[in-house]
Amino acid sequence: MTPRLFLIPLLLSVLVAASSAWSQDKGSVDPKPLPPLANPNDPKLGAKELFARKILPAAMPTQSIGSYAKGCLAGAVQMPLNGATWQVMRLSRNRYWGHPNMIALLKRLAAKAHKDAGWPGILVGDIGQPRGGPALSGHASHQIGLDADIWLTPMPDHKLSREEREDMSAVMMVRDDRLDVDPRVFTPGHVLVLRDAAQEPAVQRIFVNPAIKKALCREAKGDRSWLSKIRPWWGHDYHFHIRIRCPPGSPECKGQPSQSAGEGCKPSDLAFWFKDSVLHPKPPAKPPKPRPPVTLAQLPADCKVVLKAPDAKQ
Template sequence: MVILKGFLFFILFCISVLMSAALAHDASEKVLAKKIFGNFLTPTKLKSESIGKYNKGCLNGGVELPVKGETWQHINSKRGRNWGHPRLINFTKDLSQKVAEFGWIGLYIGDLGNPRGGPTPYGHAAHQVGLEVDIKFRKPATLDLSVKDSHNDHRYGKPSFKEMNVVSKNQKNVNSNWTQEHMNILKAAAQDERVNKIFVNAAIKVWMCKNAGSADRSWLMKIRPERGHSEHFHVRLKCPEGSPDCVNTPLWNKYKNVDGCDKQLAWWVTDRLKPKKKVIKKTVEIKKKFKCAHARCYLPEELPKACLKTMHVEN
């Protein structure tokens, strides 16, 4: 009898597993936007236009940044994220030339975006409208690295490219890899009219605030403190003309100062770094009830309507 009961239980268990697998399959029939956009190898033939928000949008008429140029090399090129609005491509090339003034031969360029923008299959939440680029803190010794040596994405084999971290372990200061040259490059980028914001690790901004001198400091406001961003900085350009559906993010400044060297910045390298109290179980349960709102979960219809045209293969 006991054996029979056990057997019945086993059968029921099998049925429930099969049913839940079938249901899971149904749910996954909806293809996520990141998969659609991540698969495009070509841009649309439409005129160049950034559409939507930086973390919820797409790009028409994308232009490719060549993997190698006289003053730059694109890193992790196998991901195919070397596309952007023409304004971003021009900005990236211009900055890579400008750094010669500070003793650099050029720049190692990280991700821009997919050929048609949109969510990336992994990694970023933003980088969706073709106006953002990651730039490495490593000073190039050569701009002719082999494909293998210019990769550090384990999805494409053993990582070879060595990132340079410029922030100390405790996340409060820069470390000995940081140089005045980095400061000069960031300042030049921030002073560029096309730039909206630049994200760096908060410890970097703290150093810059201390060492920027007393002359015009307004450019410093564009340098925004963030977590991470200790091996690269992230440049976001303003919405270009001819992109009426592109949504700019304003420079939010609670303390109404010129440079953003304020209490908010101090919080990043003090209170924020204190060990957090244990998360109460209830909060976790509440969180579970809410739908995932990250770019990696977007369905195509959650993007701006115009992006459906961008997704159309023939365009």
């Protein structure tokens, strides 16, 4: 769906400039804890400051609460940092927590990437914080444990060092002119991995760079129904973003409408994304004013309970 016109200037000035870089920001092998807040009960304090200071999940039954971009997560599960067919990146962010359904899906996808595409495995980027909620940087979504980023760089055939996990960059998949993928790095294996992810029944959307969507439309063979879940969006040059539906047992979870049945491959479906004004946006004449941060009071009421709950035992 074409974004609403009144959102375009803001999206172009913020998302295009920053989104791709967020997933490539380097981490630290020696992360320092955030300093204590002077007034954690300040009603104007951004909820991101509170959730970022929670190192462990809430000792509560698992529930995704609220929406992908305004919510929290109770009873999160950690993605194991190493598996036979996956490795987690940017450990210093502590964003490798999610709903158990998402963690199970990532493990399945890793095995399928190995089997179907011949990759050693996948590199897992951000999932969510231990209690979900807004993050200090990088994402508007990833708040309820149902979003995850997967690098488009196959996992190397060896265990990465901590330094590599913090410093290594993913590979840019898009050509310099932004009109198509770079055939030197985007391979048939990428098509198979994205197909495997989209064919998971719980997956509702997968966000990719528009050039990647264009390439998938061109290269997909056989059953192409999975293409309807692949959505072009800004900032996905290096990774793809999986989003799953609200799971059973989370009555306070607010999902999104299901995708239309079409492949989304018609010229009219993709035309917006390849306009010169979208590919090469001009900076706004007047920079937009920063929005005030979302406060705890603006999140679902149960998120306050999640925030105050004791730490889960590890």
